[in-house]
Amino acid sequence: MxxxxxxxxxxxxxxxxxxxSEAVNALDLVSTHEHLLSEEERYASRPDxxxxxxxxxxxxxxxxxxxxxxxxPLRDRTQPAAKRWALFEPWWRHTRxxxxxxxxxIAVRDLYGIEEVSAGNIARLNDAIAAANQPGLYRxxxxxxxxxxxxxxxxxxxxxxxxxxxxxxxxARKFDWFCTPTNPAAVKxxxxxxxxxxxxxxxxxxxxxxRFQQSLDAxxxxxxxxxxxxxxxxxxxxxxxxxxxxxxxxxxGDATSRRPLEDFMFRQVVRLAEAHRLPFQIHTGIQAGNAxxxxxxxxxxxxxxxxxxxxxxxxxxxxxWPWTSEVMAMAKMFPNAFVDFCWTHILSPASxxxxxxxxxxxxxxxxxxxFGGDYRHVELTYAHSVIARDNITRVLAARVEAKEMTEDExxxxxxxxxxxxxxxxxxx
Numbered sequence: 001m002x003x004x005x006x007x008x009x010x011x012x013x014x015x016x017x018x019x020x021s022e023a024v025n026a027l028d029l030v031s032t033h034e035h036l037l038s039e040e041e042r043y044a045s046r047p048d049x050x051x052x053x054x055x056x057x058x059x060x061x062x063x064x065x066x067x068x069x070x071x072x073p074l075r076d077r078t079q080p081a082a083k084r085w086a087l088f089e090p091w092w093r094h095t096r097x098x099x100x101x102x103x104x105x106i107a108v109r110d111l112y113g114i115e116e117v118s119a120g121n122i123a124r125l126n127d128a129i130a131a132a133n134q135p136g137l138y139r140x141x142x143x144x145x146x147x148x149x150x151x152x153x154x155x156x157x158x159x160x161x162x163x164x165x166x167x168x169x170x171x172a173r174k175f176d177w178f179c180t181p182t183n184p185a186a187v188k189x190x191x192x193x194x195x196x197x198x199x200x201x202x203x204x205x206x207x208x209x210x211r212f213q214q215s216l217d218a219x220x221x222x223x224x225x226x227x228x229x230x231x232x233x234x235x236x237x238x239x240x241x242x243x244x245x246x247x248x249x250x251x252x253g254d255a256t257s258r259r260p261l262e263d264f265m266f267r268q269v270v271r272l273a274e275a276h277r278l279p280f281q282i283h284t285g286i287q288a289g290n291a292x293x294x295x296x297x298x299x300x301x302x303x304x305x306x307x308x309x310x311x312x313x314x315x316x317x318x319x320x321w322p323w324t325s326e327v328m329a330m331a332k333m334f335p336n337a338f339v340d341f342c343w344t345h346i347l348s349p350a351s352x353x354x355x356x357x358x359x360x361x362x363x364x365x366x367x368x369x370x371f372g373g374d375y376r377h378v379e380l381t382y383a384h385s386v387i388a389r390d391n392i393t394r395v396l397a398a399r400v401e402a403k404e405m406t407e408d409e410x411x412x413x414x415x416x417x418x419x420x421x422x423x424x425x426x427x428x
Contacts, residue, residue, distance in 0.1 A: 012397045020400070020407060021393045024414045029385060030422040031151035033172075033281070033317065033342035033372030036381060038165065039138050046133060047377060048126040049108070049117065050074055050084055055376050056346065057104045060095040061088070062290050085122045092117075099346035099387065103375075106383035111141065141378045142168055146385050149419065151373065152281075152426060154224050159193070161218035170426055172222040172281060173215040178208045179265040180230055182255050199251075201244040201261075205268055212272045221426050222315070223273040226283040227266065229292065233284065233301035236263045237308065270305060274312045279425050281340070284327065285318040286347065299326040306334045313425060315369065318343045324355040331363045338425060339363060341417075342372020345388040352388075356395045360413070369425070370417030392417060 037045065045051070054075065058066075070087045073079055095101045108114050112128045114121055142148040153169040155162065164171055181187050187198050194214070196207040227233070236259075243264035250258055273280045284299040286292075299320035306314055315338045320327035331339040339359060345352045359368055371388040373381030396410035405413075 012394065013401055016401060016407070017393065017397045020397045020410060020414075021390070023411050024389050024393045024396075024418075026147070027389075027415055027418050028147050028149045029371060029418050030149050030426070031342075031372050031381070031385075032315065032340050032369045032422050032425075033374050034151035034153050034169070034381060035156065035374065035376045036151065036153065036169070036378060037376055039135070042137070042378070043133055043135070046130065048077065048081070048129055049122060050077075050081075050088065052107065052129075052377050052379060053088070053104055055380060056288070057095065057100040059288065059290055060098050060100050061091040064091045064094040066091040081122045081126055082119060085117075085119050089119070099349050102349065102387060103346050103380050103383040106386050107379035110386070111145075111379050111382065138168060138378060141382050146382045148385075149423070150428070151381070152222055152422075154281075156226075161215040161220065163218045166219075170221040170428060171215070171219045172224040173218075173220045174224045174226060175208060175211060175269045176225055176227045176230070178204070178211065179227060179262050179269065180258075181250060181261075182258075184251050184253065187251065201240070201247045201264075204247060204265070208265065208268055209272065212269075212276075216276065220278070221428065222279045222281050223269065224281040225266075225269070228283050228297040229287050230296075231262065232296040233282070233298065235266050235302070235305055236260070237267065237304075238264050240264070267305075267308075270309050270312055274309055279313040279315050279338075281315040281317060283317050284320040285323060286321055294322075298323050299330060303330060303334075306330065306337055310334075310336055312336055313338060315340050315425065317372075318347065319352070319355050321347050321351060321355075324351070324358075328355070328359050328362055331359070331367050338367045338369055338421075340369040340372060341388065342369070343374040345371070345391050346374075346384050349387055349391060353391045353395050356391065357398070360395070360399070365413055365416055366421055366424075368417050369422050370414075389418070 074084050074087050096105060108117055108125060112125055114125050117125060150168060150170055152172050153164050154172045156174065161173055178190065190207050191198050194207040194210040196203060196210050198204050198207050238260035242260040246258050246261035270280060282302060285297050286294055287297060299316055313336050316327045316330065317340050319339055319341055321344055327339050330337045341352060370392055371385060373384045375381045375384060392414050396414060399405050400407055400410050
């Protein structure tokens, strides 16, 4: 059952690939992770090409060397498109083939009919984006083109929990700020939004519970944490007295020993997810932006949580990239660990294919979640889904060609990854 390869990449029979691709592209999709604006917010925002590029693609331009002083004029919509393109293009030529670059190019090509952006067509492209920015855009892209059943929405820019449009979204909410207060003013803000007077650790827990209930009332279907942007993912199990002492010190203005408070409160969030039988989504792996502390995000740091809360279903985001082997080991060992390919297909398309191929051979298939767009703009979520479907098709087609599975079995796996597994996890 050896596969024909060229430089390590399987060579696929064209007819087999075409058949499987057509079938995979016809599948309905559940996206495990989105940041999409509401339709009203989208129309009011009036995006152009540079706004689309500002989510993820710009990070690669910065990594390539885009000067920090050029970011503000790039984002200044009062500047002519040609002037902004002159700042953008020298670094775009280095990044157009990355996963972020591919997604941006696919969006422009498929949805606006422009094969490659250039100085000669940037104004026309911006006009096309503006013309499309009207009611019907979401249905046309998310439903008709992308075949999205729904996406799990992390609307992190909202302070208050708001029930999203059920035609497109299910709600995920974060409670990290209850775990990482840095001063009494932050605690005061928690009092304001919950109506709970916070004078002790016990009352902080009550405020968290109130916020959790507010989110449930708004339709929350999953708990989300991005605390790895702030600290590492290992959470000790401190005594309540130790956490209480850390809270008291914080309220006196001493935040130097707040780690026991953070660990204690994070475990309170996990217990609430357990009590309400909600999946718990955890950011693992590389963070968005540039120059973050990647080591904080290693998945294995959170293994003690999976051991301590065996009935909580942990949705491990981004395959932990670049530590995909750690997520794979956790999903293989722990019944309550799920591996999530959200964001992964655009972080590195080739790495995503390799990871999926390895996981098919290591992880029970019902624990693999195949796609999450992780974008603010519908064009880019659509483009990411194009890359994800193609990645899944190529991996499965290679296994069919190697006679490791039949075409019907491959299609059943694709359906599980893209729809059935996430729909089961989120109870919908």
